[in-house]
Amino acid sequence: MGRYVARRLLQMIPVFIGTTLLIFLMVYALPGDPVRGLFGDKAGSPQVIASLRHEYGLDQPILVQYFNYMKDMILHADFGTQIASGRPVTDVLGDAFPVTLRLASLAFAIEVVLGITLGVVAGLRAGRATDNVVLVITLLFISVPVFVLGFILKLVFAEQLHWLEPNVNDSTNYGQLLMPAIVLAAASLAYVTRLTRTSIAENVRADYIRTAIAKGLPRRRVVGVHLMRNSLIPVITYLGTDLGALMGGAVVTEGLFNIKGVGGTIYESIVRREGTTVVGLVTILVLVYLVANLLVDLLYAVLDPRIRYA
Amino acid sequence: MRGAKSAKWVAIAAVVALGATACGGGDGDKGSDSKAAVDPNGKFSVEVGEPQNPLQPANTMESNGSIVIKSLFSGLVDYDENGKIVYVNAESVDSKDNKTFTVKLKPGWKFHDGTAVTAESYVKAWNWAANPDNKQTNSFWFSDIQGYDEVAPAEGKPKATELSGLKVVDDNSFTITLSKPIPYFVYKLGYEVFAPLPESFYKDPKAAGENPVGNGPYKFVSWDHKKQIEVTRFDDYQGPNKAKNGGVVFKNYTNLETAYEDLKSGNVDVLRQIAPKDLPVYKADLGDRAVDQAYSAIQTIAVAYYTKQWKDIDPKVLQGLSMAIDRDTITKTVLQGTREPATGWVAKGVLGYQPNAAGDVTKYDAAKAKELIKAGGGVPGNAISIQYNADGGHKDWVEAVCNSITKATGVKCTGDSKADFQADLNARDAKEVKSLYRSGWVLDYPFNANFVRDLFGTKSDGNQGGFSNKTIDQDIAAADAASSLEESEKKYQEIEKQLPNYMPSIPLWYYKVNAGFSESVSGVKYAQDGDPILTGVQVKKK
Numbered sequence: 001m002g003r004y005v006a007r008r009l010l011q012m013i014p015v016f017i018g019t020t021l022l023i024f025l026m027v028y029a030l031p032g033d034p035v036r037g038l039f040g041d042k043a044g045s046p047q048v049i050a051s052l053r054h055e056y057g058l059d060q061p062i063l064v065q066y067f068n069y070m071k072d073m074i075l076h077a078d079f080g081t082q083i084a085s086g087r088p089v090t091d092v093l094g095d096a097f098p099v100t101l102r103l104a105s106l107a108f109a110i111e112v113v114l115g116i117t118l119g120v121v122a123g124l125r126a127g128r129a130t131d132n133v134v135l136v137i138t139l140l141f142i143s144v145p146v147f148v149l150g151f152i153l154k155l156v157f158a159e160q161l162h163w164l165e166p167n168v169n170d171s172t173n174y175g176q177l178l179m180p181a182i183v184l185a186a187a188s189l190a191y192v193t194r195l196t197r198t199s200i201a202e203n204v205r206a207d208y209i210r211t212a213i214a215k216g217l218p219r220r221r222v223v224g225v226h227l228m229r230n231s232l233i234p235v236i237t238y239l240g241t242d243l244g245a246l247m248g249g250a251v252v253t254e255g256l257f258n259i260k261g262v263g264g265t266i267y268e269s270i271v272r273r274e275g276t277t278v279v280g281l282v283t284i285l286v287l288v289y290l291v292a293n294l295l296v297d298l299l300y301a302v303l304d305p306r307i308r309y310a
Numbered sequence: 311m312r313g314a315k316s317a318k319w320v321a322i323a324a325v326v327a328l329g330a331t332a333c334g335g336g337d338g339d340k341g342s343d344s345k346a347a348v349d350p351n352g353k354f355s356v357e358v359g360e361p362q363n364p365l366q367p368a369n370t371m372e373s374n375g376s377i378v379i380k381s382l383f384s385g386l387v388d389y390d391e392n393g394k395i396v397y398v399n400a401e402s403v404d405s406k407d408n409k410t411f412t413v414k415l416k417p418g419w420k421f422h423d424g425t426a427v428t429a430e431s432y433v434k435a436w437n438w439a440a441n442p443d444n445k446q447t448n449s450f451w452f453s454d455i456q457g458y459d460e461v462a463p464a465e466g467k468p469k470a471t472e473l474s475g476l477k478v479v480d481d482n483s484f485t486i487t488l489s490k491p492i493p494y495f496v497y498k499l500g501y502e503v504f505a506p507l508p509e510s511f512y513k514d515p516k517a518a519g520e521n522p523v524g525n526g527p528y529k530f531v532s533w534d535h536k537k538q539i540e541v542t543r544f545d546d547y548q549g550p551n552k553a554k555n556g557g558v559v560f561k562n563y564t565n566l567e568t569a570y571e572d573l574k575s576g577n578v579d580v581l582r583q584i585a586p587k588d589l590p591v592y593k594a595d596l597g598d599r600a601v602d603q604a605y606s607a608i609q610t611i612a613v614a615y616y617t618k619q620w621k622d623i624d625p626k627v628l629q630g631l632s633m634a635i636d637r638d639t640i641t642k643t644v645l646q647g648t649r650e651p652a653t654g655w656v657a658k659g660v661l662g663y664q665p666n667a668a669g670d671v672t673k674y675d676a677a678k679a680k681e682l683i684k685a686g687g688g689v690p691g692n693a694i695s696i697q698y699n700a701d702g703g704h705k706d707w708v709e710a711v712c713n714s715i716t717k718a719t720g721v722k723c724t725g726d727s728k729a730d731f732q733a734d735l736n737a738r739d740a741k742e743v744k745s746l747y748r749s750g751w752v753l754d755y756p757f758n759a760n761f762v763r764d765l766f767g768t769k770s771d772g773n774q775g776g777f778s779n780k781t782i783d784q785d786i787a788a789a790d791a792a793s794s795l796e797e798s799e800k801k802y803q804e805i806e807k808q809l810p811n812y813m814p815s816i817p818l819w820y821y822k823v824n825a826g827f828s829e830s831v832s833g834v835k836y837a838q839d840g841d842p843i844l845t846g847v848q849v850k851k852k
Contacts, residue, residue: 032732036739038363038447039371045450047442047462055445084362086516087535095535154571166571169561171537258568260360260536271701271730272362 004309005294012290017070019286020279024066027275034058034083034273056083056276069276073283080276089280092265097284099171100261103254104246106174106181107188112239115189119196119235120223126201134197138190150183150256167258180257184250188242195238199231206230229303236303240296244289248282351556352849353542354579354831356842357569358560360536364519367505368439368446376502377582377841378560381541382422382524383505384549386413386432387496389838393661393756395496398549399427399506399525403499408491408793415482419548421508422529429484431525433476435507437461440473444515448503450771454495456487492790493798497661497755527553527845536562553845554833570826579828579849580842586703589646589824596826604650605840606657607752607821608761611696611711613814614743616776619690626686628813631694632671634679634718635711641819644710649819655761655806657751657820659838662758662799664806671810672817676718683719693722697747699734700727704748711818738774747775749815756838758802759789766814777814 035052053059057068072078079089122134141149157179158166168176203209204227212222251263262281269277300307361375370379386400397403399419405411419427438444440452442462452458456475461468475487488495498504506525511518522530527549528541542557561578563569566585572578574595584592593600613620613628637651650658654667670678683689696712698704705725712723726744728734737743751772754760763786764770768778782805789801825842827834833848 030733031728031736032730033736036735037732045442045453045462046464048445048447048449051442052445086364086519091535158571158575165577166575167568167577169572169577255565256568258563258565258572260562260564264564271732273732 001309005298008294008297012287015290016283016286020070020283021066023279023282024069024275025062027270027273027278028062028065030270030273032273034275037272038084052083056081069279073280079280079283082277083274084272089277092277093280093284096260096262096265096281099259100247100250100254100263102171102174103177103181103184103250103259103261104243106177107185107246108239108243110181110185111189111192111242114185115192116196116232116235118189119193120200120228122193122197123200123231124204124223126197126204131197134193138193141186141190144186146183146187146252147256149186150180150253153179153183154256169258171259177259180253180259183256184246184253188246191238191242192235195235196231199234200227203227203231233300233303236296236299240292241289243292244285247288248285347851348554348832348848349556349851350554351543352830352851353540353557353559354555354847354849355538355559355561355577356580356844357563357566357573357578357582358539359564360562361539363447364516365522365530365533366446366515366519367435367507367524368448368451368503369519370502371447373582373839373841377844378539378541379502379505379522379524380526380841381528381558381844382522382526382530383502384524384526384547384551385502385504385506386415386499388500388551389497389756391659391838393659393663393838395500396550398551400499403496405495408493408495409488411486411488411495412479413484413486416548417482419525420546421506421523421525422544423508423510423523425508425510426481427506427525428481429478430481431506431508432504433478433484435505435511436476437472438507438512438515439503441471442468451498451501451503454488454492454498456489458489490790493792493795494755494757494759496795497757497760500755527551528558531557538562551845555845555847555849558844573826573828576828576830579831580834580847581825581827582823582841584824584826586646589648592824592826599827599829601823601825601827601834601836602647603836604658604820604822605836606659606756606838607750607840608652608655608657609649609818609821610652610655610749610751610815611746611818612749612775613746613777613816614741614775615778616741617743617745619694619745623690624686625811625813626682627689628686628816629671629810630679630682630684630686630719631689631715631721632679632813632816633673633675633682634715634721635816635818636674636714636718637672637819638674640707640710640714644706645819648822648824650822652817652819655765655809655815655817656758657753657761660753660756660758660761662803664803667803667806668810668817671813674714674718680719683721689721692720693724695724695726695745697726697728697734697737697743697745699729699731701730708748741776743775746816749774750821752821752840753838758799758806762786762802762805762809763790766809775815777812779812779814782808782812782814 035049057065069080081088082092118134122131125131154166157164164179165176170176209227212226247262249263250261251267254261254264266278266281301309358377359374361378362372363369363375365378367379367383370376384398388396388398390396399415401414401416403411403413421427436452439446440449440458440461455473457470457473460470461473478484508523510523527544527547529544531540531542533539539560543553566583567587569578569581570585570588573581641649641651653665653672656663696708698708708725712725715721715723728737765772766777766782767773767786768783785805789798792798792801823836823840830850831847833846835843835846837843
């Protein structure tokens with residue numbers, strides 16, 4: 001087990017270097033220059049442009065830039081400096097990540113609890129009315145675009161019923177984060193429900209379930225332990241990758257509800273060609289993905305005793 | 311179950327590591343509704359994006375930062391709504407030859423930290439900002455002052471660190487000597503770049519950018535990044551524009567739709583702009599709290615004169631293209647009344663604005679357009695394209711303009727979209743624009759020279775299309791050499807009248823402020839640059 005984890009952690013190193021290098025090169029390849037961009041429509045003074053480019057090392061070859069950046073990041077946990085604001089990227093990250101983390105974990109909780117419950121209910125009643133209703137609802141969630149859902153919720157709950165604030169003004173207030181979290185969770189929730197339903201419906205006819213029922217176990221234990229544990233493997237796989245998507249891919253939802261999270265920050269940094277900020281943010285997202293995947297793999301062993309890691 | 315236990319540990323470790331960066335932050339209060347008397351100490355909030363740069367006066371170019379800077383710093387002069395000069399910190403700015411200006415300060419002014427505002431505060435601040443080592447994005451604004459080439463030479467090492475044209479006379483007066491006479495130089499002094507800085511600034515300019523100390527009507531309180539900036543009224547302020555409210559909260563919004571929703575639910579008081587989605591309804595929603603007024607900015611289609619297509623073009627062809635654009639219909643339909651058809655190159659609200667300066671050239675007349683293009687030898691290749699940035703909401707009107715041109719004249723016209731503003735700028739800088747490009751110009755100072763000289767002079771900063779005409783250059787030099795402000799204004803007006811004969815660009819329309827404010831404030835007015843005048847806002851008692 002320990003050796004397995006160690007090996008997986010070592011494998012992360014090349015993945016980590018590969019992704020960061022790729023992103024660095026991609027931002028570099030985009031037309032536009034972050035320093036020139038500061039001056040907008042007007043032409044800037046060439047002396048100032050030159051000295052700014054020198055300060056941020058933009059006058060060096062791209063691979064040297066990458067090497068210096070990674071060196072500072074690994075040795076000093078220094079993610080560089082934003083060109084426009086002159087703020088350290090670590091500060092920017094410190095602003096954005098807690099917000100995103102709160103939003104993503106709320107969405108994740110909604111998705112897990114509601115998704116699995118609905119899935120189990122539908123799976124146990126496969127083919128009957130409940131199942132069909134759940135199927136239609138999830139279909140709706142998957143097919144309605146995020147911003148449409150966002151606007152509908154805002155219109156109904158904020159503007160007409162006045163139950164909730166339309167936008168997030170205080171990102172530590174979970175009451176205000178509830179609506180965006182629901183919007184963010186909606187599509188994933190539908191997938192979780194469908195995955196759970198399919199695998200529950202399949203396993204409910206398996207031999208070991210029949211055995212468990214024949215042993216006279218209470219229904220709660222049959223469903224909760226024997227059935228769920230085996231059925232959750234595909235769901236966990238999906239949830240593992242979805243965690244990363246919830247954190248980095250919430251651009252639309254964040255914009256809709258005025259949340260200053262990671263998604264919006266990445267978008268803004270790309271528009272301004274702030275390579276260092278993009279790489280810093282994405283590096284952390286890559287780490288989240290890698291760790292989440294490792295956790296998923298370890299969870300397999302918990303859920304299915306037949307799987308062993310050495 | 312060995313696996314289970316270890317997995318749990320890993321999970322906990324990850325949560326701890328991620329949670330460690332979390333930190334709190336709160337804001338809150340602000341109710342809505344009330345129709346009571348004015349509360350002179352009431353604070354209100356304005357929709358603003360996160361300033362791109364640190365809050366240093368000479369380092370702020372974009373609108374999110376400059377509205378904050380303007381509340382914290384007061385310069386020598388400001389302008390009224392007709393573009394006339396109003397003295398703020400200066401008692402007088404005099405000159406006999408338009409080359410050497412003597413500035414007298416009003417005595418008794420203080421910075422927010424209690425230190426006095428003296429001539430030295432200005433001179434030292436300008437020298438600091440002009441020095442390329444300090445990397446201020448607006449440093450070229452000092453290039454009119456004598457000695458700039460020694461401080462910031464185009465090539466080689468600087469020979470001096472101070473502008474030789476700036477001299478302190480005594481505590482309350484100093485002189486500015488320019489490298490050549492500019493009759494309207496006083497107008498330039500209204501820009502934030504020319505703000506004074508307190509002595510404490512130089513100890514740590516970076517920290518001062520996060521925590522600015524100014525001399526303006528408001529005092530800085532806090533900057534909670536990406537959330538809000540708070541300023542409070544400076545009670546010892548001596549200027550004519552003393553704040554009528556207790557302070558301002560600049561609230562950060564990433565898009566205009568959410569800001570508008572918050573305006574309706576009373577979470578924000580003043581907007582600077584309404585999103586296109588809400589334009590059709592905002593007047594009905596807000597009633598007399600809706601704002602619809604012109605401000606001094608213009609949208610044009612600029613010509614890439616360095617291309618083969620336009621290099622030796624007969625201006626008649628461009629006149630024809632201009633007359634093929636149905637500005638009235640496009641501004642009313644596609645742009646939903648947010649723009650006003652332009653009739654010249656100088657925008658409204660600027661000193662020297664003259665109605666209908668371009669004459670017939672900006673009037674829609676399909677038959678005449680066709681005729682002019684034919685007379686000018688036709689559009690080379692019989693096809694044009696208009697470059698624009700796709701992230702700025704320009705697509706719709708570019709298509710409408712193209713349709714209008716094609717319908718009227720048969721010239722093939724397409725939009726050439728660049729992914730975003732950066733890519734658009736890149737193509738313009740590299741002189742890679744294929745045919746025409748959209749160009750916007752918001753005033754720097756409300757004097758007509760800003761819309762003529764700074765755009766169409768051969769060597770001007772804003773001239774990216776490579777337009778170059780000897781007569782215009784000579785006329786500009788003559789207007790700059792005029793003996794008085796009035797004469798210079800008149801000469802620039804004459805140049806503007808000449809522009810239809812050269813067509814450096816095709817004027818399209820003037821911008822309008824489409825904004826609104828909440829029920830808890832009154833007296834909200836907007837200045838030439840489209841920003842609300844914060845000091846005049848009155849907050850109602852709750």
